[in-house]
Amino acid sequence: MRPSVMVFGRQESAATFDGARLGSHAGNTAEVPIVVHPAIEPGGRLVVVRNEVAGLAHCDHDVVEYLRRAGLAVSQDILDDPVWVEWRGGLAHDYQAA
Numbered sequence: 001m002r003p004s005v006m007v008f009g010r011q012e013s014a015a016t017f018d019g020a021r022l023g024s025h026a027g028n029t030a031e032v033p034i035v036v037h038p039a040i041e042p043g044g045r046l047v048v049v050r051n052e053v054a055g056l057a058h059c060d061h062d063v064v065e066y067l068r069r070a071g072l073a074v075s076q077d078i079l080d081d082p083v084w085v086e087w088r089g090g091l092a093h094d095y096q097a098a
Helices: 014-019 059-068 076-080
Strands: 004-007 010-013 034-039 046-051 053-059 085-087
Touching: 034 059, 046 059, 053 059, 059 076, 076 085
Parallel strands: 034 085
Antiparallel strands: 004 010, 034 046, 046 053
């Protein structure tokens, strides 16, 4: 069973996040609501929520805080669910630039 979250006072599943079904976009890559971009110097990863820049995260707690500010009541466990989060470049949960 996929997790659901509270979004602006109502329960939503990953499949109906932001009122739209997750599907494919250009490039045939599955679209996810949360993207954590590659780490940059001197450290940190850009977090994008629903195609909006949320901020620069230096740890998982920062990512969860950005999600909370975006109206998502989630736990840190969601960060390991590929339906919700895409980790681009480098390992998940690694915030130091190579």
